[in-house]
Amino acid sequence: MGSSNSQMRDHGCYFFDAGENGGQVDTIRAQLGVFDRSNIPKLMARIGQCFTQAKKKLKESQVKLLDKHHNQTFDVIGGRNTSGEPYIFSDGCGRISKECAKDIAKDLGLENCVPSCFQVR
Structure with a gap:
């Protein structure tokens, strides 16, 4: 689903269980913000910001x-x-x-x- 740069270095990322309803990654990502899909590396970096550690x-x-x-x-x-x-x-x-x-x-x-x-x- 997504990860921050530090999580990638530590071999980590976020997964989710779609469950019986078959939840969609796109539905969850839509709740995180509006992301431009024309540039995949930039898309991944923007999504990754949602998963960085914070206080x-x-x-x-x-x-x-x-x-x-x-x-x-x-x-x-x-x-x-x-x-x-x-x-x-x-x-x-x-x-x-x-x-x-x-x-x-x-x-x-x-x-x-x-x-x-x-x-x-």
Whole structure:
């Protein structure tokens, strides 16, 4: 069904039992998001992101993201990919203020360490 890069290195992946109803992998993947199927390696990488390890939150976050805390950042585009299309270096990237990073770290119980990067799903 899918795996992250680290799971592949450790010879792991996720399987599911279709059961008596004959569940479909495509049905489950559709619940994970909308994926472009024209580029198989990119498709597998995007699906793999759904299976990466993450710190589990047991309670609702107390961090409130207000309009004044974020703005739009333009993509950094350069070069061409293997299909000849412009390559987007900043696809899925954003920026976070030190203040907001501290709030998130505190909410995650990381008071002694404020990460410089977060992955939000």
